[in-house]
Amino acid sequence: MDIDLSTTTVRTANATLRALPPGATARLTNPAGRHNLAVGLTEEITVEIDGTAGYYVGGLSKNATVLVHGTTGWGAGENLMSGLIRVDGDASQSLAASAHGGTIVVRGDASLRAGISLKGATVLVAGNVGDHCGFMAQAGTILVGGDAGRGLGDSLYEAVIYVAGRIKDLGADARVEELAESDVELVARLAKQHGFDHIDPENVTRVASARQLYHWGTP
Structure with missing residues (x-):
C-alpha cells in the first residue's frame, strides 16, 4: 500500500497505518519533512518512508518496523516501546x-542529546x-x-x-570502564546484525555510571 502525503493528511495516514493487520506493509511517499509520521503504531507491520521525516517519527509505537529512507528531525523513536526504527541518513536532536x-x-550521524533519558531501548549510530x-x-x-561530543553520559x-571513536569529554558521574567479554560479545552481535562493519568490538570504549549521583550526599 502506498500513501501519498502530498494528498493525504498526516492524521489520515496514521489512522490508516494503525488499522493495518499484522504482517502488512505500507509506504509513505512525499513526506517532505512532515512531523509525527508513523506514530502510535501497535501491530507488527512494516512502514517505509520514502524521504525526509520531521519530528517524532515512529514515536509512541510498539512492534512495528519503520524504515526511513532519508533524514529525520527531533525525537525519532521518542518513547518507543518495542520494534525497530531505522534511519538511512542523519538524525536531529533527542534521538530515542x-x-x-x-x-x-x-546509519549517519545523530545530533545533540541522542538517547536522552533512555529507559531500556538499544540505540545504534553508525557515525x-x-x-x-x-x-x-x-x-x-x-x-x-564514530566520535562522541561533550558531556557524554552526563548523569x-x-x-x-x-x-568506537574519540570522546570529547565525559559528563558528570560518567566514567570509562574496562571491557568485559560480555561487552565484546554484545557489541559484536549488534554490529553484525545492523551492518556496522567499521566497528572493532574489542576496541570500543565502555562508558557507564560512577554511581556517585544515585543518592543525595551530605556536606
Missing part, C-alpha cells in the same frame, strides 16, 4: 528520547553523536560507531554507552 524498548538505528549523548539515560544500550544511571 525516553525510549523504553526496541531498537533505533541511524558521530553530538554533545550530551546519553544524558540521564536510565537503562539500555547506546553504540556509537546516566544503568545505561551503558560504547564508543
Whole structure:
C-alpha cells in the first residue's frame, strides 16, 4: 500500500497505518519533512518512508518496523516501546528520547542529546553523536560507531554507552570502564546484525555510571 502525503493528511495516514493487520506493509511517499509520521503504531507491520521525516517519527509505537529512507528531525523513536526504527541518513536532536524498548538505528550521524533519558531501548549510530549523548539515560544500550561530543553520559544511571571513536569529554558521574567479554560479545552481535562493519568490538570504549549521583550526599 502506498500513501501519498502530498494528498493525504498526516492524521489520515496514521489512522490508516494503525488499522493495518499484522504482517502488512505500507509506504509513505512525499513526506517532505512532515512531523509525527508513523506514530502510535501497535501491530507488527512494516512502514517505509520514502524521504525526509520531521519530528517524532515512529514515536509512541510498539512492534512495528519503520524504515526511513532519508533524514529525520527531533525525537525519532521518542518513547518507543518495542520494534525497530531505522534511519538511512542523519538524525536531529533527542534521538530515542525516553525510549523504553526496541531498537533505533541511524546509519549517519545523530545530533545533540541522542538517547536522552533512555529507559531500556538499544540505540545504534553508525557515525558521530553530538554533545550530551546519553544524558540521564536510565537503562539500555547506546553504540556509537564514530566520535562522541561533550558531556557524554552526563548523569546516566544503568545505561551503558560504547564508543568506537574519540570522546570529547565525559559528563558528570560518567566514567570509562574496562571491557568485559560480555561487552565484546554484545557489541559484536549488534554490529553484525545492523551492518556496522567499521566497528572493532574489542576496541570500543565502555562508558557507564560512577554511581556517585544515585543518592543525595551530605556536606
